[in-house]
Amino acid sequence: MTIPYYRQSQCDFCGTCVGVCPENAIELAETTLVILEDLCTACMNCVIICPTAALEERDDRKEL
Amino acid sequence: MIEKNYDVVVVGGGPAGSMAARAAAHAGSTVALFEKDREIGIPVRCAEGVGAKALGSLLEIRPEWISQRISGVRFIAPSGQSVDMANDEIGFILNRKIFDADLAKFAGDSGAHIFTKTYVEGLFFQDGHVAGVRINHLGHRMTVEAKIVIGADGVESRVGRWAGLHTQTPIHDMESCAQVTAGNLEIEPSLITFYFSHEIAPGGYLWIFPKGPDIANIGLGVSGEYSREHKPVELLQNFVHRHFPRAVWLSTVFGGVPCSKPLESLVADGLLLAGDAAHQTNPLTGGGIISGMLSGKLAGETAVKAIRTGDLGRHFLQEYERQWQPEAEKQEKFYKIKEFVFNLRDKDFDQIAAAVLSLPAEKRTLVNIFRKALIKKPSLIFDILKLFT
Ligand SMILES: Cc1cc2nc3c(=O)[nH]c(=O)nc-3n(C[C@H](O)[C@H](O)[C@H](O)COP(=O)(O)OP(=O)(O)OC[C@H]3O[C@@H](n4cnc5c(N)ncnc54)[C@H](O)[C@@H]3O)c2cc1C
Ligand code: SF4
Numbered sequence: 001m002t003i004p005y006y007r008q009s010q011c012d013f014c015g016t017c018v019g020v021c022p023e024n025a026i027e028l029a030e031t032t033l034v035i036l037e038d039l040c041t042a043c044m045n046c047v048i049i050c051p052t053a054a055l056e057e058r059d060d061r062k063e064l
Numbered sequence: 065m066i067e068k069n070y071d072v073v074v075v076g077g078g079p080a081g082s083m084a085a086r087a088a089a090h091a092g093s094t095v096a097l098f099e100k101d102r103e104i105g106i107p108v109r110c111a112e113g114v115g116a117k118a119l120g121s122l123l124e125i126r127p128e129w130i131s132q133r134i135s136g137v138r139f140i141a142p143s144g145q146s147v148d149m150a151n152d153e154i155g156f157i158l159n160r161k162i163f164d165a166d167l168a169k170f171a172g173d174s175g176a177h178i179f180t181k182t183y184v185e186g187l188f189f190q191d192g193h194v195a196g197v198r199i200n201h202l203g204h205r206m207t208v209e210a211k212i213v214i215g216a217d218g219v220e221s222r223v224g225r226w227a228g229l230h231t232q233t234p235i236h237d238m239e240s241c242a243q244v245t246a247g248n249l250e251i252e253p254s255l256i257t258f259y260f261s262h263e264i265a266p267g268g269y270l271w272i273f274p275k276g277p278d279i280a281n282i283g284l285g286v287s288g289e290y291s292r293e294h295k296p297v298e299l300l301q302n303f304v305h306r307h308f309p310r311a312v313w314l315s316t317v318f319g320g321v322p323c324s325k326p327l328e329s330l331v332a333d334g335l336l337l338a339g340d341a342a343h344q345t346n347p348l349t350g351g352g353i354i355s356g357m358l359s360g361k362l363a364g365e366t367a368v369k370a371i372r373t374g375d376l377g378r379h380f381l382q383e384y385e386r387q388w389q390p391e392a393e394k395q396e397k398f399y400k401i402k403e404f405v406f407n408l409r410d411k412d413f414d415q416i417a418a419a420v421l422s423l424p425a426e427k428r429t430l431v432n433i434f435r436k437a438l439i440k441k442p443s444l445i446f447d448i449l450k451l452f453t
């Protein structure tokens with residue numbers, strides 16, 4: 001199980017991912033976003049909802 | 065200077081937070097409002113549309129807030145067929161940068177302390193009651209005590225969850241949005257336009273909200289049911305390039321709207337939630353400015369009453385839920401209408417549009433649209449009956 005991959009340059013800090021995270025595992029400040037690894041269950045809700053595709057399901061087979 | 069304790073601490077400086085801070089300060093409480101961003105009102109994650117009557121019922125309207133007056137609505141069906149509707153209410157497209165800043169200033173004028181660049185990191189508790197917030201103010205970490213905390217921290221709200229409330233938005237109820245404010249557009253500035261089609265905005269719609277003669281907010285929302293495959297950012301680029309090839313992109317924003325049923329609970333011991341943090345948006349339209357303002361005001365007033373009586377527990381604070389109940393019932397109804405509308409297929413929309421076009425413009429009201437929808441698709445009667453049961 002791996003937490004989503006996050007691309008800061010694509011992120012707008014809009015908080016939509018935080019609203020759908022069942023574990024309250026995303027910490028979003030003005031221009032920083034951190035996924036709290038201890039809490040994340042890799043459900044991928046945040047990946048699905050992100051309007052900009054800043055989050056991506058990690059595929060260990062390929063280099064991102 | 066941030067004091068060590070306040071009667072009321074408000075988290076978030078949007079319309080809900082500012083109205084809450086203003087109401088509480090106006091009624092005599094000491095109030096601090098903490099906003100994580102550097103400036104109130106920015107970024108504008110909003111299409112900025114409000115009804116004139118609804119806004120006027122809350123505040124005296126100032127001309128500086130209004131970018132454009134709106135007198136009509138145009139729907140575009142998947143076939144491209146366009147239907148103009150009789151307008152039952154005048155609307156405004158606001159300048160939310162100025163509007164939000166003014167709301168915060170009103171709170172300040174009433175005595176609230178407003179702090180930007182102040183991130184609320186968590187709550188702290190005493191005997192199971194929320195007793196204050198942990199903040200990071202320009203790099204300085206401190207705790208601030210509060211008799212009541214009001215969580216008005218928007219779609220990204222965590223305050224309620226820290227207090228044990230269930231405020232996660234179900235994924236199919238979150239609308240994932242992208243918007244551009246664009247110039248050099250050929251538009252009819254007094255009309256707002258909505259596009260419904262699975263190709264343009266699956267499980268949602270696209271809007272064009274004019275802000276001037278040739279400038280508008282063009283945006284779209286996609287339900288979480290579809291947003292894995294259909295990313296709003298790409299859908300928006302495709303639409304604007306196809307329909308407005310000469311558009312000048314002035315500002316791009318992204319955001320989410322919780323288009324859910326009403327939350328089961330809006331209060332905990334020592335805590336109230338207001339605005340998007342409490343999912344108080346219209347689930348059909350996604351509009352949340354007016355309801356956020358109203359709920360903020362009610363939350364601020366209830367907080368002061370609780371402090372006066374010395375009873376800060378959730379049973380007393382449920383007074384706020386009772387006051388909100390009529391709005392919650394409306395939200396429940398609109399949720400059912402949303403489910404009905406977003407389950408229509410493109411073919412249904414096209415048939416309804418064609419049928420409505422056969423009516424003279426002044427007869428094109430929402431009720432008549434439903435009637436026409438029924439004739440075209442009688443099985444809809446069951447969906448519509450559900451709205452009223
Ligand atoms: C693309 C889009 C278009 C929309 N169009 C319309 C429209 O046309 N009409 C309409 O009525 N509504 C519209 N809405 C909805 C409307 O924008 C919201 O309902 C409204 O802004 C809600 O106000 P609020 O005060 O609850 O939250 P917000 O305005 O989101 O304010 C919350 C504030 O809390 C701050 N905050 C969050 N967490 C913390 C923290 N931990 N510490 C400190 N501060 C924090 C945030 O920075 C933010 O400033 C739209 C929404 C989107 C996304
Ligand atoms: S939803 Fe996407 S763009 Fe918005 S804050 Fe989360 S990662 Fe960033």
Ligand code: SF4
Pocket residue numbers: 003004020021022023024025026035039040041042043044045046047
């Ligand atoms: S994968 Fe699921 S649990 Fe992990 S941060 Fe995203 S939404 Fe939260």
